[in-house]
Amino acid sequence: MNxxxxxxxxxxxxxxxxxxxxxDAIDACKNYVNHVTVPQEGEHILATGPYVLDTDHGWTEIYxx
Numbered sequence: 001m002n003x004x005x006x007x008x009x010x011x012x013x014x015x016x017x018x019x020x021x022x023x024d025a026i027d028a029c030k031n032y033v034n035h036v037t038v039p040q041e042g043e044h045i046l047a048t049g050p051y052v053l054d055t056d057h058g059w060t061e062i063y064x065x
Contacts, residue, residue, distance in 0.1 A: 001059045011054070011061035012047050014038055036065060 016029035
């Protein structure tokens with residue numbers, strides 16, 4: 001799954017971070033402030049959250065971080 005669509009990487013989804021452009025998330029993120037710091041590219045991190053299968057996209061991810 002992730003091999004095909006995510007270059008083999010595990011997706012870590014930090015909800016409502018940065019500019020939200022996904023149509024079905026705009027209203028849900030309105031007036032919500034996320035305090036999770038988005039790491040810089042190449043930074044090593046420790047992430048916790050549920051490991052799930054995103055059936056809408058067909059890959060596995062930790063959601064929400």
